[in-house]
Amino acid sequence: MYSELTKEGVRVPNGFAVTAHAYQQFLTENNLHAEIKKTLTNLDVKNVTKLKAAGKKVRTLIMNGSFPEDMKKKIIVDFDKLKKESKKKSGFSVAVRSSATAEDLPGASFAGQQETYLNVRTKTQLIKAVHECFASLFTDRAISYREANGFDHMEVSLSVTVQTMVRSDKGASGVMFTLDTESGFEDVVLINAAYGLGEYVVKGRVTPDQYY
Numbered sequence: 604m605y606s607e608l609t610k611e612g613v614r615v616p617n618g619f620a621v622t623a624h625a626y627q628q629f630l631t632e633n634n635l636h637a638e639i640k641k642t643l644t645n646l647d648v649k650n651v652t653k654l655k656a657a658g659k660k661v662r663t664l665i666m667n668g669s670f671p672e673d674m675k676k677k678i679i680v681d682f683d684k685l686k687k688e689s690k691k692k693s694g695f696s697v698a699v700r701s702s703a704t705a706e707d708l709p710g711a712s713f714a715g716q717q718e719t720y721l722n723v724r725t726k727t728q729l730i731k732a733v734h735e736c737f738a739s740l741f742t743d744r745a746i747s748y749r750e751a752n753g754f755d756h757m758e759v760s761l762s763v764t765v766q767t768m769v770r771s772d773k774g775a776s777g778v779m780f781t782l783d784t785e786s787g788f789e790d791v792v793l794i795n796a797a798y799g800l801g802e803y804v805v806k807g808r809v810t811p812d813q814y815y
Contacts, residue, residue: 605617605618616766616767616768616769617685617688617689617766617767618685618697618764618765618766618767619681619685619764619765620762620763620764620765621674621678621733621762621763621765622762623704623760623761623762624760625674625762626737626740626760626761626762626763627760628671628674629665629668629670629671629674629737630665630668632668632669632671633665633668633669635664635665635668636757638664639661639664639741639756639757640756640757642657642660642661642664643657643661643746643756646746646750648746648747648750648751654743654746654747655743657746658741658742658743658746661738661741661746662738662739662741662742665734665737665738665741666734666735666738670730670734675730678729678730678733678765679726679729679730681765682697682726682729682765685697685765685767689767695724695767696721696722696723696724696767696768697723697729697765697766697767697768698719698720698721698722698723698764698765698766698767698768699719699720699721699723699729699732699733699736699763699764699765700719700720700736700763700764700765700766701717701718701719701736701739701740701761701762701763702717702761702762702763702764703717703740703745703759703760703761703762704759704760704761704762717736717739717740717742717745717761718735718736718739718742719736719802719805720732720735720736721768721800721802722768729765733763733765736761736763737761737763739761740759740760740761741756771798771799771800771801772799774798775796775797775798775799775812776796776797776799776800776801776804777794777795777796777797777801777804777811778794778795778796778801778804778805779792779793779794780792780793780794780795783815791815792815793813793814793815794813794814795811795812795813796811796812796814797809797810797811797812
């Protein structure tokens with residue numbers, strides 16, 4: 604949207620992505636693949652106590668992992684570049700959003716299973732938010748959903764979008780789909796939007812307006 608629509612006068616906040624490859628690099632450098640797989644193998648997700656314990660263990664493993672220095676430096680460089688381009692003298696902040704590689708498939712939607720962090724202002728907060736997004740691939744609900752839909756936990760990766768925050772209290776926000784979500788018809792754009800933060804739309808806290 605940023606690369607194609609800004610020249611048409613559509614204002615889209617700029618940003619950058621911490622890629623799914625970076626997520627896999629994080630797991631590899633911290634030797635986490637085997638331990639995560641072991642923890643989740645033969646897990647009975649219908650047993651809420653066991654699900655909660657397994658999810659907490661995996662998230663703790665990830666949060667205790669060391670963030671690769673080269674990755675950290677690249678994120679900070681891109682953050683500084685984004686801040687400079689925004690031309691804001693004060694109050695600059697970003698939204699840090701999770702996006703799993705298995706989202707919005709024909710038979711399953713993983714959207715909303717992972718975490719989002721808003722109004723992130725400092726470099727330290729940003730690195731922590733990205734780290735926590737990585738861990739949120741293993742929220743209890745995400746683990747349960749993948750098990751129910753037959754997805755291998757280790758085959759799903761996570762990308763993190765870092766995007767300039769905008770004043771949603773001065774407008775509206777929401778979600779855009781490049782097809783009709785009910786019929787699958789591709790020659791339409793569907794927008795669900797409401798006043799305020801888009802998180803309220805994504806998490807179903809409000810009934811949004813709908814535009815075709």
